[in-house]
Amino acid sequence: MDLVVVSVLGADRVGIVAGIANVLARHNANIVDIAQTVIRDIFSMIMLVDISKADVDIARLRQELEEAAKGLGVIVAVHHIDVFRYMQRI
Template structure:
């Protein structure tokens, strides 16, 4: 598996999960794990996704998810699992 982490943060609204998942599905990226919560109207979500069958590289996926995030009014981050793990050690 080629894993990546997708993080989403912003004001809660209808369609955030659908919008992000739609981009992933379009590129054959499988959601392996997902956690989401809403605290005082602030939406946060973390997904672990498998890119091993994706038809795009992580840079292109990041661009498209960031664009979708702008459309939805949320911030989106996409990190290769190794980069994410390294960031957590700092």
């Protein structure tokens, strides 16, 4: 499995999960795990996504997710899981 962490943050509104998931599905990226919450109208979501069968690399996926996020009024970040693993070592 080649995993990335996708995090989303912004004002809560209809369609955020669908908009982000649509980009992932379009590129055959599989959502392995997802957590989301809304606190005082602030939406946050973290997804663990398998890109091993995706038809794009992480840079292109990040770009497309950022474009979708602009239209949804949220901020998105995409990092390879190794970034988090290495951060824990420090």
